[in-house]
């Protein structure tokens with residue numbers, strides 16, 4: 737995302753609007769509209785919009801990507817599987833950033849991180865093609881040293897640390913080990929020269945300790961915000977998340 741106007745310690749908030757599309761798709765039709773959500777997110781202080789164009793198009797569609805690409809000012813972070821189809825779409829729309837994520841058709845949500853270490857040869861041409869097109873590439877990985885090292889070898893400038901296991905551990909009552917993994921990975925990633933992002937499963941309750949990790953430059957948050965919007969509205973949900981992130985950094 738474009739950062740020049742932001743103070744260095746500003747932790748960017750990318751708002752993931754996938755699940756606005758999930759609700760729309762439950763009935764078909766046009767409501768609720770992801771573009772309207774993106775515009776509200778911008779007004780509420782989001783630094784970027786994240787969308788995951790899944791291979792099965794269960795939420796965001798190609799038409800959503802086209803509409804959002806043409807209409808919003810905020811940088812778009814396109815989450816995508818490492819496939820030829822998705823690469824062609826990314827090269828067509830040229831989002832600000834592309835985050836390569838693992839996908840399994842049967843999964844309810846993204847379960848693990850990308851195996852950047854084991855899939856070096858298949859990922860390399862995709863990372864290179866995206867980079868050559870001027871798209872900022874990020875790899876969605878587990879907070880493991882070997883994955884960070886693999887991302888650096890691949891020439892990805894950014895990694896997004898998968899916070900799903902941390903979020904689950906938090907719900908189970910003790911997230912200290914998972915938080916320590918995230919902290920170690922953030923330090924290691926920064927030492928490798930990577931820009932560090934994090935996301936998945938973050939909520940008001942669990943965002944603070946993650947936001948406080950000083951190496952992180954961006955959090956991507958979606959499912960909780962869309963759910964909370966049912967109760968307080970999207971604007972208020974995003975503003976409260978922003979407040980909690982800022983409080984963790986103060």
Ligand SMILES: CC(=O)[C@@H](O)[C@H](O)COP(=O)(O)O
Nearest residue numbers: 754788815837845846935936
């Ligand atoms: C990679 C990731 O964490 C996001 O894509 C998020 O999970 C929303 O998409 P799903 O709910 O379809 O996994």
Ligand SMILES: NCC(=O)COP(=O)(O)O
Nearest residue numbers: 752935936937956958959
């Ligand atoms: N990459 C993580 C993301 O975009 C949002 O994940 P979630 O908050 O929807 O779980």
